[in-house]
Amino acid sequence: MRGDISCANSVLIQVSKHPCDRLVGSAHSILRHPSMPAGCFLLMWESLRRGEPFGGYLQNRAFGDAGYWTFTIMLPLGSSGHLSIQMNPNGSEYLDLARAAYLAVRPIELAAREQGISGRGAAKLGRRQLLRQLRQAGFADYQDFLSAAVTAEVTGRSHFTATPTFAGTAGATTALSDACAALSSQFDGSWDRLSEFETSIAAFRQEVRQFDQHRTDSRRVLHQQRMAAATRVRHPDVILATAWAEMTSEDAGDVxxxxxxxxxxxxxxxxxxxxxMALALIQLDAVAEHAAEVAGRSAAQCRSTTALGALVRSLRSTAGWAMGPSNDALVEAQRIMETVAAARRDMEVPRTLLDDRAAGPSGNRSRE
Incomplete structure (x- = not known):
């Protein structure tokens, strides 16, 4: 699968130091730094073939062989190819992890090539080694790493949660500006809710641990009360506590x-x-940059208008994809909150009965 550059914006031209006419029509490999593992690009193409986005830390090669790091998002566009959005890494721990993994994997690929293994065979070997490095770092797979990295990249950039500005926009781009501003506002609220969900999930897990502890406590009380029953000692509080423990012990476990x-x-x-949502915010920011270029005619000679159209189509698709899971998560979180609240109410039978009577009945006693 070959990827040719069909358009570029002024930022890529400036950073890569390649003129527009050299970039457009060339394969993406013109930017590939020799220190990058082939296994990383194999993961990228496999994701794009499946119609899935890819993201990762890439070291690119500028004209004159100077290297520079980017956090790159690749988005499939169906028959139209794919879209690449590159930005300066946020300097997070995930960039350091990627650098260390690439340093470990690339020599293995080069050694395999020297032994006569094909380029694709070396790339497959590199992919396995790269995934092994990520597992050792605590990630289940590459998607797990990407989830953490892309979230960290967006969280660390305040301008991603601000309404994009379109300097010098007019005409059609004014309508685009209004649409993007509306999307930005919608994304802001969803991003905040998702952040709250992550905090809520941790709190809910604590509730689950408390329910487990409740089951343990109830079983302990049942044992103590059965021992008391063996001595034929009965007290109303003991009977009530025993009945409550019997009813709620298994319920707590099931909950x-x-x-x-x-x-x-x-x-x-x-x-x-x-x-x-992170992918949508990155695309929204890219739309703003390209729209400003188109309006200012600063990069028309490098087909920035073409790129803007592709970005808008991709953003429209990603926005729908982003809001669906967000709304689903909101509904499920609300249901879980209701379940937790109901379980908490059911278990609010005075625990003092257990605490006061766990060691055995006291006060007035009745014997059978």
């Missing part, structure tokens, strides 16, 4: 198991929504 499974699913939904 804990069901909630744990639902929280796992919610965690996945929130992560997907955050990634989709």
């Amino acid at each position: 804990a198991v069901r909630l744990a499974a639902r929280l796992d699913r919610l965690d996945v939904s929130v992560t997907k929504a955050r990634v989709a």
Whole structure:
């Protein structure tokens, strides 16, 4: 699968130091730095073939062989190819992790090539080694790493959560500016809600642990009360506490198991929504930059208008994809909150009965 550059904006021209006429029509490999593992690009093309976005830290090569790092998002555009958005990395821990992984993997690929292994074979080897490096760092797979990295990149940039500005826009781009401002406002609210969900999930998990502890406490009380029953000692409080423990012990366990499974699913939904929202915010920012260029005619000679059209189409698709998981997560989080509240109410039978009577009845006693 070959990727040729069909358009570029002034930022890429400035950073890469390649003139527009040299970039357009060339393969993306014109920007590939020799220190980058082939396995990383194999992961990229596999994602694009599946119709999925790809993101990662790439070291590019500028004209004259100077290297520079980017955080790059690749978005599939169907039969129209794909869209690449590159930005300066935020300097997060994930960039350091990627650098270390590439340093470990690239020599393995080069050694494989020296042994006569094909370029594709070396790339497959590099992909395996790269995924192994990420697993050792605590990530389940590359998608897990991308989820963390893209969220960190967006979170660390305040301008991604601000309404984009379109300096010098007029005419059609004014309408585009208004549409993007509306999208930005919608994304801001969704991004904040998703951040709150992540905090809520941690709180819900604490509730689940408390339900488990409740089941343990209830079983302990049941054991103590059965021991008391063996001595034929009865007291109304003991009878009530025993009945309550019998009814709620297994209920608490069932609630804990069901909630744990639902929280796992919610965690996945929130992560997907955050990634989709982050991609949408990155595209929104890119639309703003390209629209300003088109309006100012600063990069018309490098087909920035073509890029703007592709960006708008991609943003429209990503926005719908982002809002779906976000809304689903909101609904499920609300349901879980209701379940937790109901379980909490059911378990609010005075715990003092357990605390006061756990060691055995006192006060007035009745014997059978």
